[in-house]
Amino acid sequence: MTKIPVVQQILSANDAIATENRAALDAAGSLGVNVMASPGAGKTSLILATARRLPAGLRLAVIEGDVAGRIDADTLAAAGVPVVQINTGGGCHLDAPMVRSALPHLLPDGVDLLLVENVGNLICPAEFSLGTHVNLVVASTPEGHDKPYKYPGMFAAADVVALNKADVAAVFDFDFEAFQRGVRMVNPQAPIFVLSCRTGEGLDAWVAWLLAARRAETLRRASG
Amino acid sequence: MTKIPVVQQILSANDAIATENRAALDAAGSLGVNVMASPGAGKTSLILATARRLPAGLRLAVIEGDVAGRIDADTLAAAGVPVVQINTGGGCHLDAPMVRSALPHLLPDGVDLLLVENVGNLICPAEFSLGTHVNLVVASTPEGHDKPYKYPGMFAAADVVALNKADVAAVFDFDFEAFQRGVRMVNPQAPIFVLSCRTGEGLDAWVAWLLAARRAETLRRASG
Numbered sequence: 001m002t003k004i005p006v007v008q009q010i011l012s013a014n015d016a017i018a019t020e021n022r023a024a025l026d027a028a029g030s031l032g033v034n035v036m037a038s039p040g041a042g043k044t045s046l047i048l049a050t051a052r053r054l055p056a057g058l059r060l061a062v063i064e065g066d067v068a069g070r071i072d073a074d075t076l077a078a079a080g081v082p083v084v085q086i087n088t089g090g091g092c093h094l095d096a097p098m099v100r101s102a103l104p105h106l107l108p109d110g111v112d113l114l115l116v117e118n119v120g121n122l123i124c125p126a127e128f129s130l131g132t133h134v135n136l137v138v139a140s141t142p143e144g145h146d147k148p149y150k151y152p153g154m155f156a157a158a159d160v161v162a163l164n165k166a167d168v169a170a171v172f173d174f175d176f177e178a179f180q181r182g183v184r185m186v187n188p189q190a191p192i193f194v195l196s197c198r199t200g201e202g203l204d205a206w207v208a209w210l211l212a213a214r215r216a217e218t219l220r221r222a223s224g
Numbered sequence: 225m226t227k228i229p230v231v232q233q234i235l236s237a238n239d240a241i242a243t244e245n246r247a248a249l250d251a252a253g254s255l256g257v258n259v260m261a262s263p264g265a266g267k268t269s270l271i272l273a274t275a276r277r278l279p280a281g282l283r284l285a286v287i288e289g290d291v292a293g294r295i296d297a298d299t300l301a302a303a304g305v306p307v308v309q310i311n312t313g314g315g316c317h318l319d320a321p322m323v324r325s326a327l328p329h330l331l332p333d334g335v336d337l338l339l340v341e342n343v344g345n346l347i348c349p350a351e352f353s354l355g356t357h358v359n360l361v362v363a364s365t366p367e368g369h370d371k372p373y374k375y376p377g378m379f380a381a382a383d384v385v386a387l388n389k390a391d392v393a394a395v396f397d398f399d400f401e402a403f404q405r406g407v408r409m410v411n412p413q414a415p416i417f418v419l420s421c422r423t424g425e426g427l428d429a430w431v432a433w434l435l436a437a438r439r440a441e442t443l444r445r446a447s448g
Binding site: 038039040066067068069071090091092119120121122123124127140142143144146147149150151152153165168171 | 262263264290291292293295314315316343344345346347348351364366367368370371373374375376377389392395
């Protein structure tokens with residue numbers, strides 16, 4: 001009986017720091033996006049493809065979460081994106097304290113859009129608020145259309161879903177309608193963008209949505 | 225400072241029950257395999273493809289671990305494989321107590337080979353012993369060849385690695401040598417089987433290895 005109180009303590013401590021992170025992002029005028037997915041769904045590819053399509057002058061920064069290594073951070077840095085690497089050292093998700101430790105390395109230089117690439121994991125990251133404004137879940141067609149049914153917590157937590165690798169859907173007998181029905185079972189309204197980071201299909205619509213979400217957040221702050 | 229002792233307590237309780245599970249498997253003459261992978265790597269496909277290639281008379285049973293649902297268990301049952309579904313209800317891995325609760329539903333009918341399909345997750349399952357004899361990690365080419373570098377704990381824990389979806393490797397610019405180097409950085413000796421559950425490529429070699437592992441375990445018991 002000692003376990004449950006300890007877990008609650010961790011989660012509420014996390015939430016308190018997530019609230020601080022949100023305040024820091026708001027003060028900096030940044031929209032924060034928590035990018036979650038299975039390993040290899042294409043989180044980094046989507047971040048790179050998004051970076052290439054942002055309007056000139058819009059300042060992007062990235063926090064890279066990985067169990068180990070800095071492969072993706074190196075890729076992003078080579079593309080000229082300001083990036084901070086967080087290694088969880090075995091941990092299966094980012095948490096708010098980790099993000100808090102990264103923010104001072106990025107926000108002082110001016111950040112309009114902060115993409116936080118979580119650890120590749122379709123379960124645990126959904127349970128830990130980071131203080132970001134938007135939860136993006138990246139799925140991909142090789143994983144199969146049954147993922148929303150098997151990992152409902154992640155898809156329920158999504159504000160927006162990107163379905164990547166759409167160009168190879170036929171190879172994997174991917175059923176788009178079954179995928180969409182699965183998302184809708186747990187999430188009545190998150191938009192679903194079908195796209196391919198390899199071919200570029202669907203990326204303009206996704207980036208337009210992201211920029212609209214940023215404008216809406218900026219207006220909300222101005223009116224609040 | 226209260227967290228660490230509680231976690232150790234959970235892990236050692238898990239290990240004690242894993243030891244009981246191992247004894248139950250040994251008494252039943254079963255080889256137990258913990259099948260771990262990312263979501264959508266092809267765990268169920270590999271179990272089905274393996275089932276079709278087993279010698280007549282060898283009795284297979286499966287424990288299916290999922291956060292939610294019974295999609296894969298239904299598929300296996302339809303193929304005539306005795307199967308027990310475990311839903312973790314949000315939990316990100318199977319543990320030894322969950323497997324213990326499933327064994328009485330399977331072992332009394334006679335099981336030569338027990339495949340335990342863990343929750344789709346490339347991190348947490350590696351930390352919880354189930355009492356099985358073999359850790360199988362299933363990777364897949366759409367996930368990318370960098371996975372061993374990013375999830376070293378899982379690949380270090382592998383006794384054997386299956387690299388699935390080899391037939392579509394070219395589509396994803398999958399670098400087999402980079403993958404193999406990554407596995408070898410953390411795991412000097414686990415055999416790596418390159419295969420495709422869709423085309424059947426490489427499956428005979430994998431099944432031959434599995435049957436040899438079962439024979440070796442049977443001999444070890446007989447001589448012990």
